[in-house]
Amino acid sequence: MCLTTSGIVLLLTNPQVLGLTLEKRMKKSWRDSNWYSASTAFWKEYRRHKIGIIGLALLLAYVGMAIGAPYLVQYSPSPGAKVAPSFLAPAWMQVFDPGGVVTSDVIKDPNMGLTPDFVVNGTAPNQFSYSYLPSGGGTDFNRVEMTWTHLTNQTLHFRTPIDSTGNLPDCLDFVYFSYSFNWTYAKLPSDVNVTIDFAAETTGDFASREAGGLMFKLYMWLVDSAGNWWRVYQSYPPYASIYQMRVIDLNYFDIIEGWEGIVKHTDPSNELTLAVGLVPSRNMRTNLDYNGSVTVSVRKLSVIAFGDYFGILGTTDKGADAWSQLVYGSRVSLLIGTLATALSSIVGVAVGMTAGYFGGKIDEILMRIVDFLLVIPGLPLMMVLAAFLGPTIINIIIVISLLGWTGTSRLIRSQVMAEKNKAYVESARAIGASDTYIIYRHIFPNVTPILFADVTLGVVGAILSESGLAFLGLTDPSQPSWGRMLADAQGSGGFSNGAWWIVIFPGLMITVLSLSFTFVGHTLDQILNPRLRER
């Protein structure tokens, strides 16, 4: 055990080790270098501590999660980004509730990757045309185009009498495309969002006349195989030739009648169809003198059916995806934890070494400042400063490290005071080394081992402080954070609503992350702290 530490001390006392390694590589094997033998010896020692290994593995998993966050999540991690109704349960909880509906995208390829079914309805097929244009690569999109070309006084057939339910269009001549999907009628979605991204280009009279936009409509219907149509959307002018997104939130009747009704009563195949049609409106009855064309192109069509279950971890009180917040929360915690500790360690080491090495007046002044900071109530001061400065990530880091360095500086000071009277410092001074040289080349490397454990444990404090501040609302409003997730759960009555998953998992993430740092820190302490080693 002694060998290990002396190896590390040797490594650290000699800052030119790396340089030497490079030189020696020419003559001797690199395996003989101090650097290599010290770290392998250290690793051999570390490996014997089971909790150290567990801690390290957990830590690596978190780092992997933080780095791979964009690949792990599907939705926006912003706490305000509503993607579904509030407090939906995680999808895996559906195993306890086989009748439940998992939130899903029912159209398999919302970006028009598949050719839809086209139909030209009525007796005027020469006026309508359609095409499916797959992406040519690059910024080009897959899209579906429907065109209606009307020459002056061409006939159109209108429905008489007008369909009073409004489900069927006024004109019998129209073009539509459709996608079919399966849905078990026994399960009813709680909410359905239909998203369509379309552009409408008009020429001739449709573009030039004032009422041109009123002459046609874009409809969306839910259709079953028995031919029952339920209109869920009809468009209104103005139209634009650039793509615009419409999100249609189906209402209660759309779901009861259009979704469930059709499937349950007349459709044994559990098949539903979403149809999108370009239809001349009833205004055309009196305006048959129009001459021109309308082209509607659609590049995205998605139908999201929300059940009681959503995604990997359900949704938060604001209907945002909890899983993506959980994953991105690791970035915030790791960033603030490590940077705040790095900052406070730098200050702590600098102050501790100065105070310990020079002693006297400087020591007195610095230690009084430390005493002063120790009696100031920690969390309240952080709260006050974070509130005054504004809770951005950088400010939170500064605020946490402002109070975090006192412990480090005391530790380093006591170590330096023990080291500075040793013979090697004496001899360095005798050969005329300057104070700065002695501090950084001789004393610092000798107090480093004890610093490792202190720094690792400091990260735990910083992570817990960050989550505490976030819990109190002192966090960047646009950034997801585990403490903030807990605050949202608490403030919205998450667990009294039975949404235990948004309480348990963020807290578990904080606990396991700080636990992994604690385990690593404890192991480093066991190996490197000479006081513990002697036992």
Added chain:
Amino acid sequence: MGLREYVIRRSIYMFLLIVAVVCFNFFLFRLPTLVLGVSPVDLMISEEMRRNLTRDMLEQLYFRFGLVPDPDIFDWIYMFWRYLVNMFTGNFGLSFISGQPVIDEIMGRLPNTLLLMGTSSLVAIMLGIWTGVKVAADPGSRKDVSAVTVALFIYALPIFWFGMMLLMIFAVYLPSVTGGLISFPLYGTIDTELWPTIKDSPFGGLIMAGDILHHLFLPMIALGVGGYGGYFLYMRNNLIDVMTEDYILTARAKGLDENQVLYKHGLKNALLPMVTVIALTFGFLINGATLTETVFTWYGLGRYIFTSLFQLDYPVVQAIFMIIAITAILANFVADLLYGVLDPRIKYA
């Protein structure tokens, strides 16, 4: 240097520290005014109201907050002087929100905080010492390793989350599972619905005490568990250190049985530094536990400092800050002296 000189020197130093805290406090809570030029008055009255007020009225309004409109350097000195006088005469001013004297508001919450922190610290200290001694007798054993792991786990645990979990289990799920047989309140310090019963019943006091204990239980457990890890590790490490001393060897050589060595010789010596730590703990009792009190909506100082801060009620935050810091300084002083009195080996220097 004798004890008397030491006490005098420490007292002077303590006084200087208090002065430093008082000055720091002044600048901390005037930071928005100093840096951003925004005063609490600006936040309370609109630009229009300000124009309608006469200079006299405006000055009076500012005066209430210990401020001066558009201060120059002499006004700052004047404000600082007024602040110093107020602080040293215990006049903390009026709360912006309630309009009541800050000291009354604080005194109303202090008993609750002391009750919560006192009981939970007691639980943590007792448990920490007890298990620490049990484990230190045989370091490295299975029992020791598992106890240390539990302590590390507690060290890593965010206590406010632990409190939320307790609430979820004991105040939401267990009541619904057991049909209300085991049930703890979800929030609050006392149940206001019980007030009529307390007033009418001859055992009103008892009912109230029971109700407070009922509300106290969960936050006390949360804070007690949170504090336990630290005390346990400190006790254990101290005792393991002590057990390597020569006088333990002597005691063993005399043929005393291991229990006697552990409790009579080891524990007594290991408790000495513990006393200091406990004294310091009691200094920070008043600090409250902002997070835990927020989770349990406990009517205490910890939550008060948080709500006041967000309502921009600076006199309150400033006063609580002062009181906490001064108690901590006093506790430090007492702990130092206590250590010296208890351990005759300590030399004053």
